[in-house]
Amino acid sequence: MNYIYSDRMSKMNGSATREILKLLTRPEIISFAGGFPATQTLPQKDVQQIAYELLSRDNATKVLQYGKTEGFPELTEQLIDYVRSVNIEGMGPENVQVISGGQQGIDLMTKVFVNPGDCVLVENPTYLTAIQIFDSYQAKIIGVDADDNGLILEDLEAKIKKYKPKMLYCVPTFSNPTGKTYTVENRKKIAEITAKYGVMVLEDDPYSKLRLDGTPVPSMKSFDKAGNVVYVTSFSKVLSPGLRVGVAVGNAEVIRKIAIAKQGVDVTTSNLSLLIVATYLKRNLLSANIRNALPIYRERRDAMIAAIDKYMPEEYKYVKAEGGLFIWGEFNAPINTVELAPEAIKHDVAYIQGQVFYADGSGLNTMRLNFSNSSVERIDLGIHRLGDMFKKEIAKLKK
Amino acid sequence: MNYIYSDRMSKMNGSATREILKLLTRPEIISFAGGFPATQTLPQKDVQQIAYELLSRDNATKVLQYGKTEGFPELTEQLIDYVRSVNIEGMGPENVQVISGGQQGIDLMTKVFVNPGDCVLVENPTYLTAIQIFDSYQAKIIGVDADDNGLILEDLEAKIKKYKPKMLYCVPTFSNPTGKTYTVENRKKIAEITAKYGVMVLEDDPYSKLRLDGTPVPSMKSFDKAGNVVYVTSFSKVLSPGLRVGVAVGNAEVIRKIAIAKQGVDVTTSNLSLLIVATYLKRNLLSANIRNALPIYRERRDAMIAAIDKYMPEEYKYVKAEGGLFIWGEFNAPINTVELAPEAIKHDVAYIQGQVFYADGSGLNTMRLNFSNSSVERIDLGIHRLGDMFKKEIAKLKK
Numbered sequence: 177m178n179y180i181y182s183d184r185m186s187k188m189n190g191s192a193t194r195e196i197l198k199l200l201t202r203p204e205i206i207s208f209a210g211g212f213p214a215t216q217t218l219p220q221k222d223v224q225q226i227a228y229e230l231l232s233r234d235n236a237t238k239v240l241q242y243g244k245t246e247g248f249p250e251l252t253e254q255l256i257d258y259v260r261s262v263n264i265e266g267m268g269p270e271n272v273q274v275i276s277g278g279q280q281g282i283d284l285m286t287k288v289f290v291n292p293g294d295c296v297l298v299e300n301p302t303y304l305t306a307i308q309i310f311d312s313y314q315a316k317i318i319g320v321d322a323d324d325n326g327l328i329l330e331d332l333e334a335k336i337k338k339y340k341p342k343m344l345y346c347v348p349t350f351s352n353p354t355g356k357t358y359t360v361e362n363r364k365k366i367a368e369i370t371a372k373y374g375v376m377v378l379e380d381d382p383y384s385k386l387r388l389d390g391t392p393v394p395s396m397k398s399f400d401k402a403g404n405v406v407y408v409t410s411f412s413k414v415l416s417p418g419l420r421v422g423v424a425v426g427n428a429e430v431i432r433k434i435a436i437a438k439q440g441v442d443v444t445t446s447n448l449s450l451l452i453v454a455t456y457l458k459r460n461l462l463s464a465n466i467r468n469a470l471p472i473y474r475e476r477r478d479a480m481i482a483a484i485d486k487y488m489p490e491e492y493k494y495v496k497a498e499g500g501l502f503i504w505g506e507f508n509a510p511i512n513t514v515e516l517a518p519e520a521i522k523h524d525v526a527y528i529q530g531q532v533f534y535a536d537g538s539g540l541n542t543m544r545l546n547f548s549n550s551s552v553e554r555i556d557l558g559i560h561r562l563g564d565m566f567k568k569e570i571a572k573l574k575k
Numbered sequence: 576m577n578y579i580y581s582d583r584m585s586k587m588n589g590s591a592t593r594e595i596l597k598l599l600t601r602p603e604i605i606s607f608a609g610g611f612p613a614t615q616t617l618p619q620k621d622v623q624q625i626a627y628e629l630l631s632r633d634n635a636t637k638v639l640q641y642g643k644t645e646g647f648p649e650l651t652e653q654l655i656d657y658v659r660s661v662n663i664e665g666m667g668p669e670n671v672q673v674i675s676g677g678q679q680g681i682d683l684m685t686k687v688f689v690n691p692g693d694c695v696l697v698e699n700p701t702y703l704t705a706i707q708i709f710d711s712y713q714a715k716i717i718g719v720d721a722d723d724n725g726l727i728l729e730d731l732e733a734k735i736k737k738y739k740p741k742m743l744y745c746v747p748t749f750s751n752p753t754g755k756t757y758t759v760e761n762r763k764k765i766a767e768i769t770a771k772y773g774v775m776v777l778e779d780d781p782y783s784k785l786r787l788d789g790t791p792v793p794s795m796k797s798f799d800k801a802g803n804v805v806y807v808t809s810f811s812k813v814l815s816p817g818l819r820v821g822v823a824v825g826n827a828e829v830i831r832k833i834a835i836a837k838q839g840v841d842v843t844t845s846n847l848s849l850l851i852v853a854t855y856l857k858r859n860l861l862s863a864n865i866r867n868a869l870p871i872y873r874e875r876r877d878a879m880i881a882a883i884d885k886y887m888p889e890e891y892k893y894v895k896a897e898g899g900l901f902i903w904g905e906f907n908a909p910i911n912t913v914e915l916a917p918e919a920i921k922h923d924v925a926y927i928q929g930q931v932f933y934a935d936g937s938g939l940n941t942m943r944l945n946f947s948n949s950s951v952e953r954i955d956l957g958i959h960r961l962g963d964m965f966k967k968e969i970a971k972l973k974k
Contacts, residue, residue, distance in 0.1 A: 177773065177801045180741070181832060182690045188835050210641070218639040224630035227847070231623035240617040240815035242609070276675065276841045283840050287711075291581045292691075309839050312686075342579070374576065402576045416639040418846035429578060436587050440704065440711050441682050442675045446845040447817035448626070 184292075187311040202524075206558035209526040211352070211501050212549040213413050214476075217469040219461065223416065226455045230448065243447045245439050247274035251454035255423045258457060262384060263398035264407060270428035273435050276445040278382050278410030278422035281434075282306050284441070285343065285378045285406055285424070286313045288433045295341035299327060301533030301542070303352040303380065306345050317535040320344075322351075326358025329365050336373045343376040348396050350383040353533045353544040354504040355497025363396040371402035376430075381409045383500040385466050388474045390498040403427035406434075411453055413501065414466050419449040473548055477503070479555045480547040487563025489570045501548040506530065507541040511569055514540060523565055525558045583691075586710040601923075605957035608925040610751070610900050611948040612812050613875075616868040618860065622815065625854045629847065642846040644838050646673035650853035654822045657856060661783060662797035663806060669827035672834050675844040677781050677809030677821040680833075681705050683840070684742065684777045684805055684823070685712045687832045694740035698726060700932030700941070702751040702779065705744050716934040719743075721750075725757025728764050735772045742775040747795050748783040752932045752943040753903040754896025762795040770801035775829075781809045784865050786898040787873045802826035805833075810852055812900065813865050818848040872947055876902070878954045879946040886962025888969045900947040905929065906940040910968055913939060922964055924957045 230239050238248075246252070252269045259267060275281045282305070290296060292314035298306065300319025310317050318339050321331045326348065335341070344366070348358040358366070370377050379396045397407035406426035411419065424434055438444075456462060480503050484494055494505030507513075513529040520527060530542025547555060629638050637647075645651070651668045658666065674680045681704070689695060691713035697705065699718025709716050717738050720730045725747065734740070743765070747757040757765070769776050778795045796806035805825035810818065823833055843849075855861060879902055883893055893904030906912075912928040919926060929941025946954060 177770070177803050177826070179775075179826075179828060179832075180688075180773075182686065182688055182693075182741075184690075185687055185832060185836070188832075188839065212641055215636050215640060218636060220630060220632060220635035220639065223639065224627060224635065227626045227630055228623060231619060231626055233619055236619035236623065237614050237617065238817075240619065240622065240817045241614060242611055242811075242816045276845075279839075280841050287581065288584055289579075289581055291583075294581075305839065305842075312836070312839050371576070374579075376578075404576045412641075417641045418637075418639045418843075420841060420843065420845045427576070427578075433578075433580060433584060437584070437711070440587065440678075440708050441840065442679050442819060443704075444817075444819065446675075446819045446848045448847060449845045 281408035326362030350500025680807035725761030749899025
């Protein structure tokens with residue numbers, strides 16, 4: 177049988193990070209490649225207790241029988257309250273759709289709005305799986321330039337005029353991969369400009385609760401007057417990625433379309449996962465879990481920065497993220513991180529080559545390092561090894 | 576904001592059955608509309624115990640941390656064994672992909688193979704959500720005629736020649752909605768004909784374990800020599816629909832593409848759901864659960880048939896299904912079940928108008944009745960009410 181796949185599969189060759197993660201089965205490898213939350217932040221005991229209660233004789237039918245695509249009213253209520261923490265006010269049940277992890281929100285928004293050939297704007301660089309999803313819908317992906325304030329508004333407007341995009345995708349708080357946070361003013365202006373031109377915005381916010389320094393910033397959705405911003409967040413980084421629960425919040429008409437698209441994709445998210453999250457939120461356990469996680473992440477981030485300062489060549493320039501899970505950086509030298517990734521694995525260290533986050537395939541001199549899922553000791557050891565390797569490469573270049 | 580949706584959304588207006596199900600909140604309504612397993616067959620106690628063990632201190636990281644798109648090796652092993660029960664032999668881990676419910680299998684297969692405008696063949700009538708999924712990929716859906724032996728092979732071959740379809744979708748065992756089962760010979764020939772013309776087959780099998788009479792039939796996949804058949808089954812009807820776990824089995828190259836497509840859609844299925852199913856299978860609990868469920872379903876099916884014989888007008892001709900969850904029938908009279916569905920709701924009974932299962936919008940005189948989720952008493956009462964209503968309509972026609 178000679179299989180003839182759909183055109184949309186032509187650019188889909190498996191997630192680069194997931195493929196790397198599969199190589200990392202040797203326990204001696206120090207991995208800065210993934211985006212895993214620290215294992216000790218996963219609330220084993222509480223989830224065990226909650227699952228036991230949910231599966232008791234009186235409650236289990238609700239868990240085990242078919243549910244509704246919309247989820248459960250008690251979860252929706254909790255989620256309306258939850259997004260108030262990023263200044264999203266005035267939402268009702270009609271504005272909320274539970275999803276099977278934040279990534280399903282990207283997939284469904286694209287399904288609902290994007291035809292093959294339509295343009296999607298992204299920050300350059302951006303979350304690589306988002307790029308892969310837009311590719312799977314055969315979108316034309318165009319990068320918008322960014323600086324320390326967020327997207328460069330002139331570039332955004334010029335590209336809207338030129339490409340007439342259907343959607344802008346961005347991660348305004350602790351951007352993946354760069355760790356940067358858009359300013360309040362930048363968010364307001366992005367909401368205004370996109371509304372003016374009728375461009376949908378998908379605000380992806382998996383990380384804002386993981387703030388290690390500085391002051392919280394309102395979500396871009398909180399500045400949305402036209403109803404063109406859909407806010408997506410996830411419980412993967414703050415509770416458990418294995419449960420696969422997230423939420424999309426937006427205009428009721430758009431949320432209705434997302435629900436219809438979800439009906440065709442997986443009918444409902446696992447009831448057990450949804451009700452675990454609902455109960456966890458209702459018992460006010462989440463903020464305590466985050467509170468306990470932050471010192472761990474702060475210590476690890478600081479250890480990574482200290483190790484970079486100590487071991488990496490001076491040509492390596494990084495962003496000191498105020499939160500999230502990653503340290504992003506680039507070499508002021510023609511270092512090719514794609515070519516060197518297998519070499520790093522030989523030294524038992526893994527990073528993600530920054531190129532995968534660029535829609536245009538640039539960024540050969542960039543690298544994303546994850547600090548959340550390694551101990552301080554292993555961070556020091558891993559960055560030491562990387563530093564030695566890169567210093568050698570720099571030395572070769574100088575010859 | 577004037578929302579401009581993608582072209583693929585134009586035919587997606589929400590699942591007809593799901594919308595009906597949402598109307599059925601009044602407990603006095605007797606619903607023959609859904610496809611819910613009987614609530615007493617949901618193994619509350621076992622799932623509660625298994626979840627508790629999985630979430631113990633020693634195991635919980637595996638559940639709560641990120642998993643792999645491929646799932647867990649211990650589940651894959653169980654699934655390879657599980658599909659042997661429908662004569663699928665010689666499968667390895669590379670032939671198996673876990674999915675978030677059987678429906679995700681339909682969605683992913685379509686994503687992998689079908690371009691907008693491509694033809695998908697279906698049995699006429701067929702599972703309505705499959706039609707909706709094919710619509711969401713802008714496929715051209717063509718119905719193949721069927722009789723008591725299965726698909727009419729001449730019609731299948733003629734339509735393959737005429738429409739050059741990418742895929743044939745069918746439910747060969749206790750077909751949804753008709754309850755019919757294709758003969759062994761019919762399965763063999765379908766596998767042969769589709770292989771000859773290079774047409775993929777999606778064999779959807781949610782019901783074969785729910786056999787109430789007669790002899791089990793090997794899956795169509797078991798007759799697949801060319802590697803063009805992908806077999807999809809689900810644990811929704813035999814364990815729990817709320818967990819959202821199914822499996823796709825096929826050629827390794829195709830399964831790899833399905834895995835890549837799944838990475839972009841939801842990354843992984845809920846680890847907790849996957850590991851509950853793995854443990855449930857490993858402990859040999861499934862066959863006992865099915866064994867206990869069958870007498871309940873047999874009693875309900877027989878009660879429904881007895882009630883139909885007693886109360887329905889003689890113009891109503893039905894299929895006595897040997898298994899599954901549904902009784903399908905049609906009126907040898909110009910009865911319009913679409914128009915009468917709201918009238919039935921007024922009498923506190925719900926059915927599904929058969930039209931929704933026809934890709935071409937025909938079948939106005941047909942009706943699907945679910946027997947699995949109502950007690951014998953309510954089945955008798957509900958069919959009595961329906962019978963009275965339809966008899967009145969028939970009398971009007973005869974005036």
